[in-house]
Amino acid sequence: MRATTIHAPRDIRVSDVDDPTITAPTDAVIKVTAGCICGSDLWPYRGENNIDAGSTIGHECVGVVEEVGSEVTSFRPGDFVIVPFDHCDNTCAHCRAGVQSACTNLGFTASGQAEYALVTQAEGSLVKTDGMPDASLIPSLLTLSDVMATGWHAAVTAGVRAGGTAVVVGDGAVGLCGVLAAHVMGAEKVVALSRHEPRQEIARHFGATHIVPERDDAATEALMEITEGVGADAVLECVGTDQAMKTAFAVARPGATVGFVGVPHGVELPIRRMFQRNVGLAGGMAPVRRYLPELLKLVQEGTIDPGLVFDLTLPLDQVADGYRAMDERRAIKVLIQP
Amino acid sequence: MRATTIHAPRDIRVSDVDDPTITAPTDAVIKVTAGCICGSDLWPYRGENNIDAGSTIGHECVGVVEEVGSEVTSFRPGDFVIVPFDHCDNTCAHCRAGVQSACTNLGFTASGQAEYALVTQAEGSLVKTDGMPDASLIPSLLTLSDVMATGWHAAVTAGVRAGGTAVVVGDGAVGLCGVLAAHVMGAEKVVALSRHEPRQEIARHFGATHIVPERDDAATEALMEITEGVGADAVLECVGTDQAMKTAFAVARPGATVGFVGVPHGVELPIRRMFQRNVGLAGGMAPVRRYLPELLKLVQEGTIDPGLVFDLTLPLDQVADGYRAMDERRAIKVLIQP
Numbered sequence: 001m002r003a004t005t006i007h008a009p010r011d012i013r014v015s016d017v018d019d020p021t022i023t024a025p026t027d028a029v030i031k032v033t034a035g036c037i038c039g040s041d042l043w044p045y046r047g048e049n050n051i052d053a054g055s056t057i058g059h060e061c062v063g064v065v066e067e068v069g070s071e072v073t074s075f076r077p078g079d080f081v082i083v084p085f086d087h088c089d090n091t092c093a094h095c096r097a098g099v100q101s102a103c104t105n106l107g108f109t110a111s112g113q114a115e116y117a118l119v120t121q122a123e124g125s126l127v128k129t130d131g132m133p134d135a136s137l138i139p140s141l142l143t144l145s146d147v148m149a150t151g152w153h154a155a156v157t158a159g160v161r162a163g164g165t166a167v168v169v170g171d172g173a174v175g176l177c178g179v180l181a182a183h184v185m186g187a188e189k190v191v192a193l194s195r196h197e198p199r200q201e202i203a204r205h206f207g208a209t210h211i212v213p214e215r216d217d218a219a220t221e222a223l224m225e226i227t228e229g230v231g232a233d234a235v236l237e238c239v240g241t242d243q244a245m246k247t248a249f250a251v252a253r254p255g256a257t258v259g260f261v262g263v264p265h266g267v268e269l270p271i272r273r274m275f276q277r278n279v280g281l282a283g284g285m286a287p288v289r290r291y292l293p294e295l296l297k298l299v300q301e302g303t304i305d306p307g308l309v310f311d312l313t314l315p316l317d318q319v320a321d322g323y324r325a326m327d328e329r330r331a332i333k334v335l336i337q338p
Numbered sequence: 339m340r341a342t343t344i345h346a347p348r349d350i351r352v353s354d355v356d357d358p359t360i361t362a363p364t365d366a367v368i369k370v371t372a373g374c375i376c377g378s379d380l381w382p383y384r385g386e387n388n389i390d391a392g393s394t395i396g397h398e399c400v401g402v403v404e405e406v407g408s409e410v411t412s413f414r415p416g417d418f419v420i421v422p423f424d425h426c427d428n429t430c431a432h433c434r435a436g437v438q439s440a441c442t443n444l445g446f447t448a449s450g451q452a453e454y455a456l457v458t459q460a461e462g463s464l465v466k467t468d469g470m471p472d473a474s475l476i477p478s479l480l481t482l483s484d485v486m487a488t489g490w491h492a493a494v495t496a497g498v499r500a501g502g503t504a505v506v507v508g509d510g511a512v513g514l515c516g517v518l519a520a521h522v523m524g525a526e527k528v529v530a531l532s533r534h535e536p537r538q539e540i541a542r543h544f545g546a547t548h549i550v551p552e553r554d555d556a557a558t559e560a561l562m563e564i565t566e567g568v569g570a571d572a573v574l575e576c577v578g579t580d581q582a583m584k585t586a587f588a589v590a591r592p593g594a595t596v597g598f599v600g601v602p603h604g605v606e607l608p609i610r611r612m613f614q615r616n617v618g619l620a621g622g623m624a625p626v627r628r629y630l631p632e633l634l635k636l637v638q639e640g641t642i643d644p645g646l647v648f649d650l651t652l653p654l655d656q657v658a659d660g661y662r663a664m665d666e667r668r669a670i671k672v673l674i675q676p
């Protein structure tokens with residue numbers, strides 16, 4: 001099949017690789033309808049993570065079941081499914097506790113930007129729609145494989161409450177989905193930190209009540225004014241850098257929690273400040289499967305339209321252009337059509 | 339008055355200092371019935387914190403109101419009161435949110451090991467008993483000024499739940515109080531990490547169902563066996579060192595929270611592990627006033643007897659011996675009688 005592969009920093013290609021096949025009874029092969037590029041794909045792209053030269057890349061997709069292993073009984077060829085980037089059996093102690101991202105049989109989608117993808121725990125991971133969804137819904141359904149579920153996880157772990165103030169650090173696709181999540185959860189004030197007009201616009205559409213274009217100390221000042229000197233009830237850290245984390249802790253009110261979902265890179269946590277102000281940290285890799293039924297319902301009933309984060313759609317052939325566009329922040333998030 | 343003062347590392351004296359006086363309408367002066375030495379007093383004692391030579395030391399006490407400022411209306415001379423180490427107005431936004439330790443008018447007891455102590459926000463901070471308590475209750479009431487409330491805070495922020503497993507890292511007085519708190523909150527398994535027989539005994543009395551004398555990797559192994567490979571539902575970190583924190587995160591199950599109350603010294607948080615396993619961190623300086631009414635009730639009805647952590651009582655004259663005994667771990671916690 002044709003699949004996106006990475007060979008070195010900034011060297012993204014479309015290569016012919018072996019088709020995924022069923023090797024375990026829990027496997028399923030998915031024919032990808034749509035995949036996309038994740039902010040976290042940019043870490044290896046920028047050379048900040050190790051690269052296994054020639055390996056496939058891409059962990060977000062939706063598609064149609066092509067073939068299933070013998071233990072997969074709830075899905076059959078032809079089903080349209082959302083594929084959580086983190087595969088889980090949904091039966092182990094960690095899954096039952098709602099932490100499917102720490103499943104004892106954890107697996108990951110490895111070729112989401114490709115013609116086919118393998119799911120290692122299909123029965124526990126996949127969620128299907130009733131029949132083929134309308135093409136207009138595909139982008140929003142695709143976000144449920146990672147980005148929307150991750151933004152939702154940030155809001156859940158930050159403890160967003162109805163009537164409270166939620167601050168979202170990061171205006172990437174995850175941050176924007178975090179804005180949407182905080183809005184749906186009923187936060188009265190939803191503050192998006194963003195200096196980019198197209199992102200501000202989506203943030204507003206997703207329910208941001210305030211936009212703060214400032215950074216660092218100036219951002220903290222602006223947020224303290226918005227919260228009347230108290231600080232935010234919940235902070236969603238959707239970047240993963242030290243600067244973003246510092247801002248998150250600076251604006252959290254005493255007793256609040258920073259919900260973090262950006263893969264941490266070079267982060268040093270301000271533990272003294274956390275201690276003195278009782279500001280907690282929670283979050284991590286999103287247990288996508290946990291949120292899927294609820295999020296699918298919200299998409300299908302039209303309550304949320306997270307697919308708006310895709311501002312560029314490219315055929316698989318041009319996937320390298322998609323990486324460049326995201327790297328240069330010309331695109332928020334790129335949908336790839338195999 | 340006579341008060342404990344610190345002059346250099348390991349140089350504790352009893353000195354004549356000025357009596358505290360009312361200088362603000364929110365002040366009260368307390369005649370100390372009993373004070374005590376805190377594990378955190380050992381940081382300056384050991385030279386690991388800065389020392390303001392000749393300053394008074396000691397932040398835990400109970401006593402009798404001697405004099406009150408004009409705005410203190412709920413207390414009058416003769417009332418027996420518990421003095422939270424962290425003074426709060428109990429009316430600001432942070433107090434109303436239950437984070438009295440971040441009160442906008444925060445103050446601290448500065449001469450708890452002395453004849454008199456000043457409370458800067460008496461109305462918001464103090465809690466009184468009905469009449470003079472029986473002498474046998476004084477030790478337990480004294481623990482409510484800090485150590486028991488702090489152990490309780492560890493359990494609250496770790497999210498101890500009825501039927502769950504709680505692991506307590508640290509067998510100092512705070513850790514032992516954490517054991518008691520987890521037990522009272524209904525944890526089915528309460529695991530105390532302790533290698534010291536007298537402390538193990540108190541832990542058992544306080545409700546520990548398991549004692550783990552091992553440390554580091556061996557402790558983790560033992561705890562994984564106790565939790566059938568899953569890890570602890572809640573972890574109380576009651577030390578503040580990097581080693582204790584590492585153990586805490588090693589034994590927390592995915593999705594759990596480490597509740598930390600030990601003043602952090604040289605702690606480096608394992609943020610990658612936190613991310614991958616969704617293990618959160620919460621806690622900090624205890625909002626003592628928040629818990630006082632509930633804890634006072636538990637002491638008065640005989641449900642808890644945290645005063646057992648005091649295994650040495652000394653007159654103020656011998657306070658330096660008390661520091662030595664705690665520093666050398668010959669005593670768990672020392673009660674000082676002025």
